[in-house]
Amino acid sequence: MRWSILSALLSIVAVSVRGQSSTVDAFLAAESPIAKANLLANIGPSGSKSQGAKAGIVIASPSKSNPDYLYTWTRDSALVFQTIIEQYTLGLDTSLRSQIDNFVTSQKIIQQVSNPSGTVSSGGLGEPKFNIDETAFTGSWGRPQRDGPALRANALITWANFLLTQSNSSYVTGTLWPIIKLDLDYVSSNWNQTGYILFKNNLVFSVNHSRKPRFDLWEEVNSSSFFTTAVQHRALRQGAALATAIGQTGVASGYTTQAANTLCFLQSYWNSAGYTTANTGGGRSGKDANTILTSIHTFDAAAGCDSITFQPCSDRALANLLVYVNAFRIYTINNGIAANQGLATGRYPEDSYFGGNPWYLTTLAVAEQLYDALIVWKQQGSLTVTAVSQPFFTNLSPGVTIGTYSSSTSTFTTLVTAVKDYADSFVAVVAKYTPSNGALSEQYTRSNGSPTSASDLTWSYAALLTAFGARNGVVPISWGASGLTVPATCQRNNGAGGTVAVSFNVQATTVWGENIYVTGSVNELANWSTDNALLLSADSYPTWKITVNLPPSTSIQYKYIRKFNGAVTWESDPNRQFTTPSSGSYNLNDSWK
Numbered sequence: 001m002r003w004s005i006l007s008a009l010l011s012i013v014a015v016s017v018r019g020q021s022s023t024v025d026a027f028l029a030a031e032s033p034i035a036k037a038n039l040l041a042n043i044g045p046s047g048s049k050s051q052g053a054k055a056g057i058v059i060a061s062p063s064k065s066n067p068d069y070l071y072t073w074t075r076d077s078a079l080v081f082q083t084i085i086e087q088y089t090l091g092l093d094t095s096l097r098s099q100i101d102n103f104v105t106s107q108k109i110i111q112q113v114s115n116p117s118g119t120v121s122s123g124g125l126g127e128p129k130f131n132i133d134e135t136a137f138t139g140s141w142g143r144p145q146r147d148g149p150a151l152r153a154n155a156l157i158t159w160a161n162f163l164l165t166q167s168n169s170s171y172v173t174g175t176l177w178p179i180i181k182l183d184l185d186y187v188s189s190n191w192n193q194t195g196y197i198l199f200k201n202n203l204v205f206s207v208n209h210s211r212k213p214r215f216d217l218w219e220e221v222n223s224s225s226f227f228t229t230a231v232q233h234r235a236l237r238q239g240a241a242l243a244t245a246i247g248q249t250g251v252a253s254g255y256t257t258q259a260a261n262t263l264c265f266l267q268s269y270w271n272s273a274g275y276t277t278a279n280t281g282g283g284r285s286g287k288d289a290n291t292i293l294t295s296i297h298t299f300d301a302a303a304g305c306d307s308i309t310f311q312p313c314s315d316r317a318l319a320n321l322l323v324y325v326n327a328f329r330i331y332t333i334n335n336g337i338a339a340n341q342g343l344a345t346g347r348y349p350e351d352s353y354f355g356g357n358p359w360y361l362t363t364l365a366v367a368e369q370l371y372d373a374l375i376v377w378k379q380q381g382s383l384t385v386t387a388v389s390q391p392f393f394t395n396l397s398p399g400v401t402i403g404t405y406s407s408s409t410s411t412f413t414t415l416v417t418a419v420k421d422y423a424d425s426f427v428a429v430v431a432k433y434t435p436s437n438g439a440l441s442e443q444y445t446r447s448n449g450s451p452t453s454a455s456d457l458t459w460s461y462a463a464l465l466t467a468f469g470a471r472n473g474v475v476p477i478s479w480g481a482s483g484l485t486v487p488a489t490c491q492r493n494n495g496a497g498g499t500v501a502v503s504f505n506v507q508a509t510t511v512w513g514e515n516i517y518v519t520g521s522v523n524e525l526a527n528w529s530t531d532n533a534l535l536l537s538a539d540s541y542p543t544w545k546i547t548v549n550l551p552p553s554t555s556i557q558y559k560y561i562r563k564f565n566g567a568v569t570w571e572s573d574p575n576r577q578f579t580t581p582s583s584g585s586y587n588l589n590d591s592w593k
């Protein structure tokens, strides 16, 4: 069936709420298995459209030219695997475990690949994309992009938390934690360097002006990004909780400090005009799908309608949604659509990439935010209209006044029904412009809605699956957003002035299953605790390594310990001792004694 034809017929007969809902039911029932299959086709080593990709490598799209997307982006891959991990851990698809194992293996390799952004220890984790054979991409690009490590940490922490509930802590501690910790340390020390932002395309400051016909449509946006800050906050927050759960409490306290700082910084994006300024670069309004994606990718139903973490049902996120959506009335295909009905939406109204078009994933994200909001209102049995969110609600239900409406009131029913219909109407737009084979490219044109830019965009398929899940009431696992408060004083620096990054490197041969830890005289080194001692990474075996942020100009004693089958072996006396410098970093090169 051609969805566009079905949809056109329905619009001729003046779509009723029920008609639209059943259109969307039918579309999603048919499209979600297609989306799942096409998503998996883009993952190596055996995906049918990803030949040449190593195991666990997600290609952005099979498109090799105009545009060439046959690369693996850290951001796209992490978002795709966040979806896969949630499908598996929520029991929606238990066939995905080997894909997840492959992803873990691939990311462990990719992290260590030296690239134009640096090595693993000098900024290389911020590299946005790699070749699909896991080698570095060395062409010019907008780099670094600092959301990637945070999103990868978020996906892997979701996986780790699930495995802890399955009593698989040895895999979490031995395999996942060293990967996660590298990303968290990167986020912790770089969140404040707010560089390139969310989207791969507008980030490319093409140095190659001879490619103007294609590349001058791309913009460089070199500024802070709401999405990046928000996903960094989530990573640090749930990273601290995971570190605590596996006994790495010294590291946890550093992440918690930086999580508080990022949460503070996050508040600065809200503006007095009643929306979130996604980024400030490139002479833009800042109205950007970046903010909608933030809301759905940091959704935590346990946090209710909290506005400081921009939860989907928060007044700020709803007010922002309406401002963002209405910015796309400039598209021809949106002409004549009523104010309370969904539009085709894109990245940002000033976009000119491929002519500046709506994207499938951004239109679906609007629907998903609204479905997420419905989940929470139903769960808490009430809905609140504030002065901030009133414009959003009056657009759907004229005359609605500020107040809290319990689920027993007719206002609650009216508003919830209107929001559900509004959400469905965005999916109906996607249905209308999805070709008959169900393939989702990156964009559909602003003039007539035909698919354009990269074909089979993996992220488009992930977006369809998560929107579908939210519509069915699937609640992602909580990441710890509930009960947070913004610190009274916001420390905007990255803590580098307050701490010194100390690398502990110790040569130690071990037997299989035996691990090396460090413990010492300060809080950050676990106060001589053996239980909470910090696990070193064996990635450079026989050198075991860890980098820890320690207080400056401080005399510190420490020792390495071994743990094997629950038994602890200390190094021989005396304690090792050194004094941290007043700033910068410091390397300790030791051998087990």
Ligand SMILES: *[C@@H]1O[C@H](CO)[C@@H](O)[C@H](O)[C@H]1NC(C)=O
Binding pocket: 097, 101, 163, 167, 168, 171
């Ligand atoms: C833990 O999870 C890993 C990764 O999927 C798996 O290889 C391993 O067999 C699991 N171990 C146990 C004890 O379940």
Ligand SMILES: *[C@@H]1O[C@H](CO)[C@@H](O)[C@H](O)[C@H]1NC(C)=O
Binding pocket: 208, 210, 211
């Ligand atoms: C720039 O683009 C042109 C046209 O595509 C290409 O021939 C040339 O090799 C490119 N130069 C660099 C340095 O990438």
Ligand SMILES: *[C@@H]1O[C@H](CO)[C@@H](O)[C@H](O)[C@H]1NC(C)=O
Binding pocket: 222
């Ligand atoms: C991005 O902005 C920062 C801060 O203003 C500046 O240091 C950096 O050079 C800029 N990068 C580019 C590529 O323009």
Ligand SMILES: *[C@@H]1O[C@H](CO)[C@@H](O)[C@H](O)[C@H]1NC(C)=O
Binding pocket: 192, 193, 194, 224, 265, 492, 493, 494, 497
């Ligand atoms: C980052 O930290 C420096 C101080 O280290 C501060 O001057 C700057 O304003 C911070 N940037 C942001 C975006 O918070």
Ligand SMILES: *[C@@H]1O[C@H](CO)[C@@H](O)[C@H](O)[C@H]1NC(C)=O
Binding pocket: 249, 250, 522, 523, 524, 526, 527, 529, 532
């Ligand atoms: C270390 O000791 C200090 C002071 O006694 C305490 O506040 C802190 O929680 C301890 N840290 C750890 C990791 O046990």
Ligand SMILES: *[C@@H]1O[C@H](CO)[C@@H](O)[C@H](O)[C@H]1NC(C)=O
Binding pocket: 587, 588, 589
């Ligand atoms: C450890 O080795 C590095 C070079 O590998 C050196 O720069 C550093 O000074 C050494 N640290 C100490 C404390 O000797």
